Amino acid sequence: MSDLSVELAGIRLRNPLILASGIWGESGQSLVGAWDAGAAGVITKSIGSRPRPGYPNPTVEELGSWGMLNAMGLPNPGIREYSREIAFAREHGALVIGSIFGGTAEEFARLAREMAATGVRALELNLSCPHAEGFGTEIGSDPRDVDEVVRAVVREVKIPVIAKITPNAADPAALAAAAENAGARAISAINTVRALSIDPTLMRPVLAHGIGGLSGPAIKSVGLAAVWQIRQRVRVPIVGVGGISSGADVLEYVLAGACAVEIGTAVAHEGVRVFGRLAQELDQLLSKKGVSSLRELVGGAHRGFEIPAADFP
Amino acid sequence: MHRIVEIEDRVLETPSTVTWRFPYSVPCAPGQFVMVWIPGDDEIPMSLSYTDEPSKGVTIKAMGSASRHAQSISTGSSIGIRGPYGNRFDLAPRRILAVGGGSGTAVLAPAAELAVRSGARVTCALGATTETELLFATRLAASGARVEVATDDGSAGTRGFVTVVADRLLREQPFDAVWTCGPEVMMRKVAESARSHGTVGYGSVERHMKCAIGMCDACALGPYHVCVDGPVFRTEILLSLEEFGRTKRDPSGRRVPL
Numbered sequence: 374m375s376d377l378s379v380e381l382a383g384i385r386l387r388n389p390l391i392l393a394s395g396i397w398g399e400s401g402q403s404l405v406g407a408w409d410a411g412a413a414g415v416i417t418k419s420i421g422s423r424p425r426p427g428y429p430n431p432t433v434e435e436l437g438s439w440g441m442l443n444a445m446g447l448p449n450p451g452i453r454e455y456s457r458e459i460a461f462a463r464e465h466g467a468l469v470i471g472s473i474f475g476g477t478a479e480e481f482a483r484l485a486r487e488m489a490a491t492g493v494r495a496l497e498l499n500l501s502c503p504h505a506e507g508f509g510t511e512i513g514s515d516p517r518d519v520d521e522v523v524r525a526v527v528r529e530v531k532i533p534v535i536a537k538i539t540p541n542a543a544d545p546a547a548l549a550a551a552a553e554n555a556g557a558r559a560i561s562a563i564n565t566v567r568a569l570s571i572d573p574t575l576m577r578p579v580l581a582h583g584i585g586g587l588s589g590p591a592i593k594s595v596g597l598a599a600v601w602q603i604r605q606r607v608r609v610p611i612v613g614v615g616g617i618s619s620g621a622d623v624l625e626y627v628l629a630g631a632c633a634v635e636i637g638t639a640v641a642h643e644g645v646r647v648f649g650r651l652a653q654e655l656d657q658l659l660s661k662k663g664v665s666s667l668r669e670l671v672g673g674a675h676r677g678f679e680i681p682a683a684d685f686p
Numbered sequence: 687m688h689r690i691v692e693i694e695d696r697v698l699e700t701p702s703t704v705t706w707r708f709p710y711s712v713p714c715a716p717g718q719f720v721m722v723w724i725p726g727d728d729e730i731p732m733s734l735s736y737t738d739e740p741s742k743g744v745t746i747k748a749m750g751s752a753s754r755h756a757q758s759i760s761t762g763s764s765i766g767i768r769g770p771y772g773n774r775f776d777l778a779p780r781r782i783l784a785v786g787g788g789s790g791t792a793v794l795a796p797a798a799e800l801a802v803r804s805g806a807r808v809t810c811a812l813g814a815t816t817e818t819e820l821l822f823a824t825r826l827a828a829s830g831a832r833v834e835v836a837t838d839d840g841s842a843g844t845r846g847f848v849t850v851v852a853d854r855l856l857r858e859q860p861f862d863a864v865w866t867c868g869p870e871v872m873m874r875k876v877a878e879s880a881r882s883h884g885t886v887g888y889g890s891v892e893r894h895m896k897c898a899i900g901m902c903d904a905c906a907l908g909p910y911h912v913c914v915d916g917p918v919f920r921t922e923i924l925l926s927l928e929e930f931g932r933t934k935r936d937p938s939g940r941r942v943p944l
């Protein structure tokens with residue numbers, strides 16, 4: 374057995390596998406289900422100030438084994454109502470990370486305070502949802518906005534703050550650097566990739582919202598490139614997200630520079646059993662390589678690709 | 687991936703219930719559901735009321751905006767279908783009591799037909815507000831099932847709740863399984879009757895649904911997801927869930943009374 378445990382912003386994780394935000398995160402019982410199935414941490418649905426129903430259906434389009442499109446529209450019951458779901462998950466021992474979204478730095482800061490009060494171990498800031506007007510990518514695409522939001526949140530809470538970065542910007546690594554500089558203790562990357570599906574028979578977009586976000590195996594290479602470039606720019610730990618569905622995928626993200634990963638779309642159909650499968654596959658891979666601890670491999674693929682120090686801005 | 691199909695037949699089953707038949711060659715089993723996309727309006731989960739090859743069917747009650755809109759859609763209209771999703775009724779039992787309330791009978795009908803065809807003895811207890819709202823009573827009788835009826839106003843069959851009829855049938859004769867679908871308050875009563883007579887029960891449950899593939903958590907019911915773990919559950923499981931018959935989640939995820 375290899376040692377799969379990792380450390381993320383001072384939090385010890387039993388393995389690198391974290392339930393991604395927006396998956397199985399509406400109820401406390403589901404969060405516990407993912408935790409019991411082997412996830413080392415569970416991230417809540419992105420929670421806002423008020424109840425929000427999200428977009429009408431269709432909110433999801435299955436594109437085949439390679440990917441999935443969604444525009445849920447940030448449905449959530451609001452922080453006050455949701456706190457009891459977190460309480461349930463914590464009572465059952467789950468390590469919960471609270472995801473929040475806001476329209477302004479002030480709203481983020483207020484939500485951060487309320488989310489921290491529920492006892493979550495860390496916050497993940499949704500600066501990257503690609504399809505919600507006034508939220509997510511719209512306020513996470515400019516390093517100055519990222520700086521303002523992260524700074525406002527870090528001032529309010531003692532727990533680690535993780536900034537979730539969008540791939541739908543010219544330079545995701547610059548966004549990560551801004552977040553680190555503003556006090557983020559970790560970066561997660563990426564969120565879904567802005568995407569569209571049109572039905573050729575009906576000649577209209579499939580999703581009710583039109584634009585959505587692409588997830589699943591199709592975006593793994595995009596996520597890897599983002600993690601790779603972020604690793605070259607920041608020192609804080611990185612959580613890799615995007616298209617992970619095998620132990621080998623996890624290893625690729627670790628080699629690119631991630632110390633932990635989030636699992637989302639792979640939960641579809643297979644359910645949270647995916648966590649046990651990935652841990653087992655990862656363990657077998659490490660054993661075959663004779664590596665005793667996953668931590669030794671973080672960023673391992675960068676050897677020979679280091680940027681000369683003078684190139685740092 | 688949706689398949690776009692044309693509605694080839696539209697049948698008004700009762701004043702408030704309409705069936706659409708459409709060509710859909712993907713194999714479907716009684717109990718399973720499909721996501722029905724009504725372009726420009728909504729996409730809703732519907733249990734199949736016809737599962738035979740090649741023409742499938744769903745039977746829709748006018749309730750939400752989509753299902754009200756659905757009623758006005760005509761033969762030849764294009765809709766999107768994805769699925770089928772979820773599990774199915776176990777057709778192995780030989781003596782089956784199927785208890786349907788209102789449009790809940792829609793999912794029981796293809797299961798009962800298939801069971802009768804395979805040699806099972808099926809008794810259906812159907813409930814409705816009034817005679818004209820009775821769903822599939824003629825279809826089920828024609829299939830060879832025994833049909834008993836209860837209406838709120840006594841216009842057909844026993845006056846009162848179908849749960850009383852179901853309980854009487856369970857007392858009168860042995861059954862290997864009870865199937866039920868309808869309002870959850872009714873299903874809870876049926877589940878309790880099945881339990882008290884020592885008969886295994888299965889209920890088909892409805893919850894607000896978005897992804898239908900076990901990701902988004904919108905249809906979370908206790909530790910289960912109706913879309914992948916259901917929609918058919920053992921009634922013993924349903925009775926153990928605090929939410930069953932009491933609360934559901936609205937589209938935002940808030941718990942609201944049923």
